[in-house]
Amino acid sequence: MIDFGIDKLALIGAVALIVIGPEKLPKVARTVGLLLGKAQRYLSDVKSEVNRSIELEELKKAKEGLEEAARDIGQSVSASLEEAGAALSEQDQATAASFYEDLPYYGSGKPVRKNWRLKRGAMPLWYKQQHGIRRHAQSGAARVARFRPPVAAKPRQP
Numbered sequence: 001m002i003d004f005g006i007d008k009l010a011l012i013g014a015v016a017l018i019v020i021g022p023e024k025l026p027k028v029a030r031t032v033g034l035l036l037g038k039a040q041r042y043l044s045d046v047k048s049e050v051n052r053s054i055e056l057e058e059l060k061k062a063k064e065g066l067e068e069a070a071r072d073i074g075q076s077v078s079a080s081l082e083e084a085g086a087a088l089s090e091q092d093q094a095t096a097a098s099f100y101e102d103l104p105y106y107g108s109g110k111p112v113r114k115n116w117r118l119k120r121g122a123m124p125l126w127y128k129q130q131h132g133i134r135r136h137a138q139s140g141a142a143r144v145a146r147f148r149p150p151v152a153a154k155p156r157q158p
Helices: 006-020 025-101 116-121 125-131 140-147
Strands: none
Touching: 006 025
16 A cells, blocks of 8 residues: 655645644544544455455365365265175075075964064053053063953942
């Protein structure tokens, strides 16, 4: 910007005092100050807008680089998963027939569910309550007492 020293400002002030006059000088100085303030604010807005656009361009470049790296990683991971899946499918085909032959069956033809109680206990309580599944273990006597019909009151004999 323009560099004003003390001597230049004093010279400008003396010329303004002579030309404008002592009565109008405060109003003119106030107006000039307001205009300079508006100009400075406008320049700072323009600078910030330019900085934002530069940062936006840098972020777009960084985003493109990250997307490209993510694509490369995704392709390498999918290729390795396909290789592993092919190896597993070959191994599974060899063992599938022998796996189903070794399962024990009840007379009904259904396979035995070995971890049924464990899986049943791992169910959340809210799910059991919503679907009417028992939540607590109950003894046989407690079950009988729970479902026993109420005893009618006997009339007293005189």
